[in-house]
Amino acid sequence: MNNGNEQYLIALAGNPNCGKTTLFNAVTGARQHVGNYPGITVEKKEGFYQLNGSRLRLVDLPGTYSLTAYSLEELVARDFLVQERPEVVLNIVDACNLERNLYLTVQLLELGIPVVLVLNMVDAAESRGIEIDVEELSRRLQLPVVPTVARTGRGKDDLLSTAARMASEKRGWAPLHISYGPDIDPALDEMEKEIARLSFLTEALPSRWTALKYLEADEQVIAKGRETHPELSSRLEAIAARLTDHLQKTLESYPEAIIADHRYGFIAALLKGGVVTEKNKSDRLYLSDQIDRVLTNRLLGPVSMMLILYMVYQFTFNYSALPVQLVESAFSMLGNRMDALLPEGLIKSLIVSGIIDGVGGVIGFVPLILFMFFAIAFLEDTGYLARVAYMLDRVFRTFGLHGSSVMAFIISGGIAGGCAVPGVMATRTLRSSRERLATLLTAPFMNCGAKIPVFAMLIAAFFPKNRASMMFLLTLLSWMAALFLAKLIRITILKGPSTPFLLELPPYRLPTFKGLLIHTWERTWQYVQKAGTIILAISILFWALMTFPGLSEKKKVRFEEARQEILAGVPPELREMTARGAPEGQTIPAVVADARERILALDHEEAQTALKDSFAGRIGTAMESVSRWSGFDWRTNVALLSGFAAKEIIISTLGTAYSLGKVETGDDLSLSERLSNDPLWNPLKAFAVIVFIMLYAPCFATITCIIKESGAWKWGVFSMVFNTSVAFLIAVLVYQGGRWLGLGT
Amino acid sequence: MLNGWMRKKCCPCAVPKGAGQNRLPLCEAATGKRFKVACIDGGRHLCARMASLGIYPGVEMELLCAGCGCPCLVRVHGSTLSLGAGVSDKILVTAS
Numbered sequence A: 001m002n003n004g005n006e007q008y009l010i011a012l013a014g015n016p017n018c019g020k021t022t023l024f025n026a027v028t029g030a031r032q033h034v035g036n037y038p039g040i041t042v043e044k045k046e047g048f049y050q051l052n053g054s055r056l057r058l059v060d061l062p063g064t065y066s067l068t069a070y071s072l073e074e075l076v077a078r079d080f081l082v083q084e085r086p087e088v089v090l091n092i093v094d095a096c097n098l099e100r101n102l103y104l105t106v107q108l109l110e111l112g113i114p115v116v117l118v119l120n121m122v123d124a125a126e127s128r129g130i131e132i133d134v135e136e137l138s139r140r141l142q143l144p145v146v147p148t149v150a151r152t153g154r155g156k157d158d159l160l161s162t163a164a165r166m167a168s169e170k171r172g173w174a175p176l177h178i179s180y181g182p183d184i185d186p187a188l189d190e191m192e193k194e195i196a197r198l199s200f201l202t203e204a205l206p207s208r209w210t211a212l213k214y215l216e217a218d219e220q221v222i223a224k225g226r227e228t229h230p231e232l233s234s235r236l237e238a239i240a241a242r243l244t245d246h247l248q249k250t251l252e253s254y255p256e257a258i259i260a261d262h263r264y265g266f267i268a269a270l271l272k273g274g275v276v277t278e279k280n281k282s283d284r285l286y287l288s289d290q291i292d293r294v295l296t297n298r299l300l301g302p303v304s305m306m307l308i309l310y311m312v313y314q315f316t317f318n319y320s321a322l323p324v325q326l327v328e329s330a331f332s333m334l335g336n337r338m339d340a341l342l343p344e345g346l347i348k349s350l351i352v353s354g355i356i357d358g359v360g361g362v363i364g365f366v367p368l369i370l371f372m373f374f375a376i377a378f379l380e381d382t383g384y385l386a387r388v389a390y391m392l393d394r395v396f397r398t399f400g401l402h403g404s405s406v407m408a409f410i411i412s413g414g415i416a417g418g419c420a421v422p423g424v425m426a427t428r429t430l431r432s433s434r435e436r437l438a439t440l441l442t443a444p445f446m447n448c449g450a451k452i453p454v455f456a457m458l459i460a461a462f463f464p465k466n467r468a469s470m471m472f473l474l475t476l477l478s479w480m481a482a483l484f485l486a487k488l489i490r491i492t493i494l495k496g497p498s499t500p501f502l503l504e505l506p507p508y509r510l511p512t513f514k515g516l517l518i519h520t521w522e523r524t525w526q527y528v529q530k531a532g533t534i535i536l537a538i539s540i541l542f543w544a545l546m547t548f549p550g551l552s553e554k555k556k557v558r559f560e561e562a563r564q565e566i567l568a569g570v571p572p573e574l575r576e577m578t579a580r581g582a583p584e585g586q587t588i589p590a591v592v593a594d595a596r597e598r599i600l601a602l603d604h605e606e607a608q609t610a611l612k613d614s615f616a617g618r619i620g621t622a623m624e625s626v627s628r629w630s631g632f633d634w635r636t637n638v639a640l641l642s643g644f645a646a647k648e649i650i651i652s653t654l655g656t657a658y659s660l661g662k663v664e665t666g667d668d669l670s671l672s673e674r675l676s677n678d679p680l681w682n683p684l685k686a687f688a689v690i691v692f693i694m695l696y697a698p699c700f701a702t703i704t705c706i707i708k709e710s711g712a713w714k715w716g717v718f719s720m721v722f723n724t725s726v727a728f729l730i731a732v733l734v735y736q737g738g739r740w741l742g743l744g745t
Numbered sequence B: 001m002l003n004g005w006m007r008k009k010c011c012p013c014a015v016p017k018g019a020g021q022n023r024l025p026l027c028e029a030a031t032g033k034r035f036k037v038a039c040i041d042g043g044r045h046l047c048a049r050m051a052s053l054g055i056y057p058g059v060e061m062e063l064l065c066a067g068c069g070c071p072c073l074v075r076v077h078g079s080t081l082s083l084g085a086g087v088s089d090k091i092l093v094t095a096s
């Protein structure tokens, strides 16, 4: 065989849903690396396997139906095969549906690359009464065929040793020749000769294959031809154009159709004569079809969809509540320890308020994200997500989105209380880039779990009688805003036709727990990595903005004097107790209690003054000239500014700005009361603030995700500027409109 | 940058003169029946994508659910495809 110490490159190719990922996981286990192909969001997975001293490097290609450049996935898969030239391709096919799956196989064979055919899901095929003569199939195709069950790992070892043996043989590429009938074959022959004569791409590709791509109007190959051999390219194009014209006139057809027809014909001939026998080949409905009768039914479909989505939502938020709390209390414990350990001063403030609070706020979401991704992975792997997209496509299409957008919206808080970070990440299931961008730009308008406490506080203060209906109204408002703004984006900056909805619905399958866990873990880990870098930097930045330049010496002295004055009013023997607090269990004299309260009030006032004097406070004050249009004063401005870091911080900043000291989320009643008694606040202003918070710039964690997912800084900046402008505009409309109607006094 | 021949519609889809050639868009066809694709009234790119999924003139398929209107499910080459409104109304079929 081989003398060891060799490394072989082995690619996994197959249609979507053939079990490719499951097989890849079964082989590589945890030893895999997930990254992106350079510049795009198509995931690239790599793993290693050691076999008899040789090292197999396995690369999981994106799932595709063809090798023509119709989509990003197909382009990526093809480029990898042509440029990296793996020693062997493991072509995974679903044994229950050989006819369709072999379509890709035929194309791989036409390319000539060495292929091992992996007959996956033979367990499912057996239970459906499908019998496959593996040896005969192997003989007819002249390739090794290995039956497997990726779910259980059956056939895995056989597969790997077959692959390693084939790799070590170092076969050359031997393209398969298929006849495409009397119309196309002559054209192909003519083109082939021209290509071979000028050796166009022939060092890497069979000339017949290049000719086929010209007939299929493959943009990438044609662009290449025009660049390197313009004359040859125009001759080839002329032949292709002539043939296309001819086919249209005589057959009402086009080259791709004839080519596809002949490939399917080739496959049908291949499977005839006992290679595949179906025992109960009636029009029997399989279980999957029966389930679909209910789940995609015109009436029952939407109802069950609502129920299932609601269950996902309940699952995610109920089961993650406890771990989220645990993580939060772990961080607050850490904060308190640090608070006690470190000496008073800037360093302590930086570590406690800047780093621990900032990163804690982000890591606190991890359990939530974990559960969310688990639920999505489940819907995805069972095949239900494709049905949801199918059913909702009509509604979403009206707004320039795609059926698959719904998941992102719901996760972001479509039923109130999600999180835009996993929401934005969930847009990965969307294929087309315009709809995907529009979705990830509008998903943050949903009412995420961090906005809810802020709304709750304001509603408690100003609309105490209509809490539930206000919350419902806000949910409706956010959906309307998201959908209409999506439409706006799609008819302006992301103008363009919607991608036609054309999707294979995989049969329902039970996912493996391991597969779900791996899926979930990959996505969550990416989020955690982000928290460690950019988000840390941002939270330090915000801490600095709200801390520096601090109070001037003069003001500090004044506060200190005022404190000493209060202390001076207390009898000397009680001063120690007033300054330090009473020892446990000792009753506090009224005079001490009173003095302590006044000192605390003074501390809060000092904090408020410091905030007003900080950079953030100055920005907030400077913004008053604009923000008065929507009724916001500097305190509101600072709070909203801090909301850029994370929405839940708005409450604590408002607390500081209203000299209430540190207000924790949850015990915000005092703030509610304080605001409802403030003459500057009224229900109208509160509503304007709520609308603004609902719509304005996403928090930094979300913006980071938007940048990462869209692959461009400009979309992060766009979402900040666009959302804030829209939010301000609508807040002004609400505020000024309300005043005009005589409200808000 | 692409030339005309790559942009054009893939089939002319002219209304056939002969009688008995009842072509109708897939979304108006009856559920549960088998149909033969007569032509596809779409751009080259859409036609090509459809062909790679197995929908092209001459192929036979079964309509699984039409009551749902224009978005519909078809069974073709052994698997179920879901077609959005913008796709199914471009596929003209005849009974087979």
Ligand SMILES: Nc1nc2c(ncn2[C@@H]2O[C@H](COP(=O)(O)OP(=O)(O)O)[C@@H](O)[C@H]2O)c(=O)[nH]1
Pocket: A014, A015, A016, A017, A018, A019, A020, A021, A022, A023, A063, A120, A121, A122, A123, A124, A148, A149, A150, A151, A152, A381, A382, A509, A510, A511, A512, A515
């Ligand atoms: N019965 C059966 N199910 C499988 C097998 N391999 C994968 N599956 C299931 O098929 C579904 C799709 O698999 P996945 O690996 O995600 O497909 P991919 O899209 O090709 O990566 C999952 O629910 C798997 O659990 C198999 O050999 N037998």
